[in-house]
Amino acid sequence: MKDHKFQRKALQVKEAQAKIIKYANPLEPQEISLNDCCGRYLAEEVIAPHPFPAFNRSSMDGYAIIAADTKHCVNGQFVWLEMVDNIPCGAVASVDITSGTAARIMTGAQVPSGADTVVMLEVTETREEEGKTYVGILKKQEAKSNITPMGLELSPGELVLPAGRLISAGDIAVLAAFGIHTVKVYRRPKVAVFATGTELLEVHEPLQPGKIRNSNSPMLEALVKEAGGEPVMLGSIVDDLELARSKVQMALDTYDFVITTGGVSVGDYDIMGDLVREQSGDMLFNKVTMRPGSVTTAAVRGGKLLLALSGNPGACFVGFQLFARPVIRLMQCASQPFLPEWSATLGADYNRVNDFTRFVRARLEIRDGSLYAFPAAIDESSVMVTIKDSDCLIVVPPEERGLSAGAKVTIIKLPGEICG
Amino acid sequence: MKDHKFQRKALQVKEAQAKIIKYANPLEPQEISLNDCCGRYLAEEVIAPHPFPAFNRSSMDGYAIIAADTKHCVNGQFVWLEMVDNIPCGAVASVDITSGTAARIMTGAQVPSGADTVVMLEVTETREEEGKTYVGILKKQEAKSNITPMGLELSPGELVLPAGRLISAGDIAVLAAFGIHTVKVYRRPKVAVFATGTELLEVHEPLQPGKIRNSNSPMLEALVKEAGGEPVMLGSIVDDLELARSKVQMALDTYDFVITTGGVSVGDYDIMGDLVREQSGDMLFNKVTMRPGSVTTAAVRGGKLLLALSGNPGACFVGFQLFARPVIRLMQCASQPFLPEWSATLGADYNRVNDFTRFVRARLEIRDGSLYAFPAAIDESSVMVTIKDSDCLIVVPPEERGLSAGAKVTIIKLPGEICG
Numbered sequence: 001m002k003d004h005k006f007q008r009k010a011l012q013v014k015e016a017q018a019k020i021i022k023y024a025n026p027l028e029p030q031e032i033s034l035n036d037c038c039g040r041y042l043a044e045e046v047i048a049p050h051p052f053p054a055f056n057r058s059s060m061d062g063y064a065i066i067a068a069d070t071k072h073c074v075n076g077q078f079v080w081l082e083m084v085d086n087i088p089c090g091a092v093a094s095v096d097i098t099s100g101t102a103a104r105i106m107t108g109a110q111v112p113s114g115a116d117t118v119v120m121l122e123v124t125e126t127r128e129e130e131g132k133t134y135v136g137i138l139k140k141q142e143a144k145s146n147i148t149p150m151g152l153e154l155s156p157g158e159l160v161l162p163a164g165r166l167i168s169a170g171d172i173a174v175l176a177a178f179g180i181h182t183v184k185v186y187r188r189p190k191v192a193v194f195a196t197g198t199e200l201l202e203v204h205e206p207l208q209p210g211k212i213r214n215s216n217s218p219m220l221e222a223l224v225k226e227a228g229g230e231p232v233m234l235g236s237i238v239d240d241l242e243l244a245r246s247k248v249q250m251a252l253d254t255y256d257f258v259i260t261t262g263g264v265s266v267g268d269y270d271i272m273g274d275l276v277r278e279q280s281g282d283m284l285f286n287k288v289t290m291r292p293g294s295v296t297t298a299a300v301r302g303g304k305l306l307l308a309l310s311g312n313p314g315a316c317f318v319g320f321q322l323f324a325r326p327v328i329r330l331m332q333c334a335s336q337p338f339l340p341e342w343s344a345t346l347g348a349d350y351n352r353v354n355d356f357t358r359f360v361r362a363r364l365e366i367r368d369g370s371l372y373a374f375p376a377a378i379d380e381s382s383v384m385v386t387i388k389d390s391d392c393l394i395v396v397p398p399e400e401r402g403l404s405a406g407a408k409v410t411i412i413k414l415p416g417e418i419c420g
Numbered sequence: 421m422k423d424h425k426f427q428r429k430a431l432q433v434k435e436a437q438a439k440i441i442k443y444a445n446p447l448e449p450q451e452i453s454l455n456d457c458c459g460r461y462l463a464e465e466v467i468a469p470h471p472f473p474a475f476n477r478s479s480m481d482g483y484a485i486i487a488a489d490t491k492h493c494v495n496g497q498f499v500w501l502e503m504v505d506n507i508p509c510g511a512v513a514s515v516d517i518t519s520g521t522a523a524r525i526m527t528g529a530q531v532p533s534g535a536d537t538v539v540m541l542e543v544t545e546t547r548e549e550e551g552k553t554y555v556g557i558l559k560k561q562e563a564k565s566n567i568t569p570m571g572l573e574l575s576p577g578e579l580v581l582p583a584g585r586l587i588s589a590g591d592i593a594v595l596a597a598f599g600i601h602t603v604k605v606y607r608r609p610k611v612a613v614f615a616t617g618t619e620l621l622e623v624h625e626p627l628q629p630g631k632i633r634n635s636n637s638p639m640l641e642a643l644v645k646e647a648g649g650e651p652v653m654l655g656s657i658v659d660d661l662e663l664a665r666s667k668v669q670m671a672l673d674t675y676d677f678v679i680t681t682g683g684v685s686v687g688d689y690d691i692m693g694d695l696v697r698e699q700s701g702d703m704l705f706n707k708v709t710m711r712p713g714s715v716t717t718a719a720v721r722g723g724k725l726l727l728a729l730s731g732n733p734g735a736c737f738v739g740f741q742l743f744a745r746p747v748i749r750l751m752q753c754a755s756q757p758f759l760p761e762w763s764a765t766l767g768a769d770y771n772r773v774n775d776f777t778r779f780v781r782a783r784l785e786i787r788d789g790s791l792y793a794f795p796a797a798i799d800e801s802s803v804m805v806t807i808k809d810s811d812c813l814i815v816v817p818p819e820e821r822g823l824s825a826g827a828k829v830t831i832i833k834l835p836g837e838i839c840g
Binding site for chain 1 (some may be wrong): 429451454456458464470472473474475477479481507508509511512516526527528530531568572573580581588589590591592593594595596597598599600601608617618620621623624625626627629630631632633635636637638639641642645646651653675685689731732737762763764765776786788789790791798800802803804805807808809810828835836837838
C-alpha cells in the first residue's frame with residue numbers, strides 16, 4: 001500500500017487540465033432576466049435584429065436643414081430659413097424638410113426626411129416675422145454633420161455577442177438596446193465543497209492544541225462564487241475512509257461537481273487519496289508535476305467530477321485556480337475557461353530550486369507600461385498569508401536553478417484586479 | 421436662460437472628482453457573516469490575535485526526532501530510534517521526544533516537545549523488536565527541517581488586513597484561520613437610478629419611430645453592482661421638469677445616492693440641467709473638460725449626492741466610471757476608490773482632434789510583457805457598442821493633435837479582466 005502511494009504517475013499541468021476538462025460538460029441553458037445576467041455566460045450568439053441606431057439621429061441640439069441652403073453664406077451675411085417643425089427626442093417630424101426650411105431638433109431625435117445636416121443651436125440666431133420663426137445661419141454647413149447615421153454601430157444580421165461570452169455591463173446595454181429582456185445562459189454549477197481532517201475546527205471554535213481552523217472551506221466558497229459556481233458547503237469530516245466515501249457519493253449524486261480539500265498526501269490518513277485509488281478505473285490523475293499541489297487528485301464517477309485538492313492552503317488555492325476554475329467555467333460553456341498567461345519581468349530574485357514546475361504566488365506592478373512580477377516572500381505550499389496579496393502566479397519551470405530580477409517569466413493572471 | 425446654459429464653468433476631471441468625493445460620506449458599519457463578505461470593504465483593521473501557525477507544524481509525513489541523534493550516520497549504517505508516539509493531524513503528543521526516540525507524525529500535526537526536526541517517511545525504514553517499533557534513518561538530518569515554525573506567517577499583534585480593504589478569497593482564508601466568523605464592513609449604498617427622456621422605451625417594448633429603448637438604466641444597474649452598490653431602479657420619466665423634481669426629491673429622501681441619465685445637455689428639454697441650476701447653491705459642477713460627458717452634472721442636497729449623467733451611452737458609461745464609482749466605493753470607505761492609471765503604448769494611430777481631455781474607450785493587449793492600448797474604431801459619445809469591448813480608457817490630453825501608434829499614453833483601467 002505504501003509503495004503504491006509513493007509510485008504515482010505524475011502528469012504535467014496541461015496534461016492534467018486536458019484530462020479533467022474532458023468531463024466538464026455544459027449544464028442546461030436557462031432563460032433569465034436581463035437584470036440578472038451580468039457575470040453569466042451567453043448560451044447562444046446574439047444577432048442584431050435591426051440596425052443600430054435604428055434611425056438617422058441628431059447628435060446635437062440645433063436645426064435640421066439642407067446643407068446646400070447655406071452654400072451662399074459669405075461675408076457675415078445670414079441665410080434665413082423658415083422653421084417649420086420642432087422635433088423633441090422621441091417624436092417624429094410632422095413635415096419633410098424642403099429647401100428654405102429648417103426644423104428645430106434635439107440631441108437624439110430622428111432627423112426629418114429631406115434634411116441632410118444638423119447645425120448646432122449655438123451658432124444660430126432666430127427672428128420672428130409675421131408669426132413665423134426664421135433661423136439665421138452665418139456659415140456654410142457641410143452635409144452629414146452632427147448626424148449619426150442609421151446602422152452606424154450595427155447592421156441587421158450582424159453578430160453582436162458570441163455564445164460563451166461572459167456578460168458585462170456593456171453587453172447588457174447592447175442587449176437592452178435590441179429589446180432582449182430575457183437572456184439564455186447556462187445554469188451555474190452547484191459545487192459541493194468539503195474538507196477532511198481530524199485537525200479541523202470550525203471557524204467559530206476556539207483554538208485547541210494541535211488543531212487549526214478550517215480556512216480552506218470558506219476560501220473555496222469565495223473562489224467557487226468568483227468562478228461563477230454556486231457553492232454548497234458540506235462542512236468538514238474527520239479522517240475516516242467510510243465517512244469520506246459516503247459523503248463523496250452523496251455529493252456526487254446530488255451536485256454537479258465535488259471539491260474536497262485535505263487527505264491527498266502520502267500519509268496513513270490520506271483518505272481522499274485512498275478513496276480514489278481504490279476504484280482506480282475512474283481516477284484521472286493523482287500526481288501533477290507542480291509545486292505547490294503535486295498531490296492534486298481528480299476522478300470521474302457517474303459522469304461527475306471529483307477534485308481532491310491538497311489541504312495546504314497555498315496548494316489548495318493554486319489547485320483550484322488551475323483545475324476547478326476551468327471546470328466551473330466550462331460547465332457554463334465559457335469560451336475562455338483558463339486564466340490568461342502573460343509574459344512579465346521578474347521584479348526580484350527567485351532562488352528556490354524546484355524539481356517540478358513551480359507556481360509562485362506573486363504581485364504584479366505596472367511600471368512605465370511594462371509588467372513586473374514580484375514573488376511573495378514565502379511561498380511554501382502550506383503558507384496561507386501570501387494568497388491574499390497575490391494577483392498572479394509566476395510559472396517557474398523545473399529546469400530553472402534560480403532566476404534573477406530582470407528575467408523574462410511567464411505568469412498566470414489570477415482573477416480580480418491587478419494590485420499595483 | 422439659453423445664454424446661462426451655454427456659459428457653464430468647466431472643471432477639470434480631477435477638480436470635479438475632488439468636489440464630488442467630498443460628499444461621499446461613509447455609511448454605517450455592519451457586522452456580516454464571513455461567508456458573505458467577499459467583495460465588501462473592511463470597516464476596521466484586523467490584527468493577528470495569535471501566532472500563525474499557532475504551533476510548530478510538521479510539513480511532511482514522517483518522524484519527529486532530535487537531529488543530533490543522526491549525527492553519526494555514515495557509510496550506509498542505519499541509526500535506529502525507538503518510536504514512542506504516533507501523532508496524527510489534530511492530535512497532541514502523549515510524550516516528549518528525548519534522545520533515542522522518535523514519533524510518527526503526519527503533515528500538519530503539531531511537532532512534539534523535544535523534537536527539532538522531521539524526517540520524511542520515504543527515507544526511513546522500520547523494524548519490530550520485542551513489541552517495540554524502531555525507525556531506521558540512513559542519513560544525517562539537519563535541525564529545523566520539515567517544520568513550519570510557530571508564527572512564521574504572522575505574529576500576535578501584527579496587522580493582518582487594513583481597514584478599507586476590498587475583501588478577497590485569500591483574505592477570507594486568513595480571517596477564518598483567526599476564528600473571525602463575522603466581519604465588520606460598511607453598508608452597501610442604495611443607489612437610485614432613473615433615466616429621463618420622452619424618447620425612451622422600456623427594454624421589452626417594440627421599437628417605435630424616433631424612439632429608443634432605455635439601455636442606460638440596465639447598464640447602470642450592472643455598473644452599480646460592480647462598484648459594490650445596491651441599485652434601486654426607478655425606471656424612466658418623460659421630459660418634464662416637475663416630474664423630475666419630485667422624483668429626484670423622493671430618491672434623495674429615500675436612498676443614499678441618486679444617479680440619473682439624460683437631460684443634461686443644452687437643449688430645451690434638458691430638465692436635469694435646469695433642475696440643478698434652479699437651486700444653484702448646491703450645484704457642484706455642470707461642465708467638465710472631458711469628452712465624452714462634458715455635460716456631466718453633480719449637486720448635493722440635504723447631504724446626499726445627485727449625479728446627472730449624459731444620456732449618450734458612451735458618456736454615461738465614462739461619467740459613471742469617473743464619478744459614480746469612486747463615490748459608491750468611498751461610501752464603503754474603500755482605501756482605493758479610483759480606477760488605476762497606468763502607462764501603455766498606443767497600439768494604433770488616434771487622430772481625433774480634441775478641445776477637452778478625451779477618454780477613449782480602448783482594449784488592452786499584453787505583448788511580451790508590455791501593455792498596448794488599442795482605441796475603439798468609433799468613439800463618439802453616442803456610441804454604445806464599443807463599451808462592451810473596452811477594458812480601459814486612453815486619456816488623450818486636449819493639446820494633442822493626433823497620436824501615432826507607439827506613443828506613450830496614460831490609460832485608466834476599467835473594472836474587470838483585461839481582454840487580451
